[in-house]
Amino acid sequence: MQNLLDRLAKDFTELSFVSGEAFCWSPEEKKIIYKSEYSSVAEWSLMHELAHGLLNHTIYKTDMELLMLEVAAWSKAEKLAANYDIIIDKNHIQDCIDTYRDWLDARSTCPECTSNGLQSDSRHYYCLNCGLVWRVTSSRFCRPYRLRA
Numbered sequence: 001m002q003n004l005l006d007r008l009a010k011d012f013t014e015l016s017f018v019s020g021e022a023f024c025w026s027p028e029e030k031k032i033i034y035k036s037e038y039s040s041v042a043e044w045s046l047m048h049e050l051a052h053g054l055l056n057h058t059i060y061k062t063d064m065e066l067l068m069l070e071v072a073a074w075s076k077a078e079k080l081a082a083n084y085d086i087i088i089d090k091n092h093i094q095d096c097i098d099t100y101r102d103w104l105d106a107r108s109t110c111p112e113c114t115s116n117g118l119q120s121d122s123r124h125y126y127c128l129n130c131g132l133v134w135r136v137t138s139s140r141f142c143r144p145y146r147l148r149a
């Protein structure tokens, strides 16, 4: 992992690589935050965050747009990874995208009547069925983890 990080830092001097609590792309600071761990998944995650950075993913208005950017980042990550002799497992990609999709589902479900709501802006959804408006937390380019009860 350190070896890979050194290579990436050299190949992409416009971005900075900083260790942190979770894999994340920070568009404001052009920073790729990585978790120091030695695993294939860590390398794949690093490639994914790098892809966000290279695609210059910054703004999205809705959760659906974020999901599209996630899909685009994985596709770019696969190509990037090949340059470093890394093959990203397709099942892993599917799992990550499914996680986002579940997260989006949970956010868009009306807390009152469980109908599927529509997003009005980055922080609000509304329900066509019962008229409820609800707030959601702002979303980020971080892998959302499923909340466990």
Ligand SMILES: [Zn+2]
Pocket (backbone or CB within 6 Å): 048, 049, 052, 070, 073, 141, 142, 143
């Ligand atoms: Zn992502």
Ligand SMILES: [Zn+2]
Pocket (backbone or CB within 6 Å): 110, 111, 112, 113, 114, 115, 127, 128, 129, 130, 131, 132
């Ligand atoms: Zn409702």
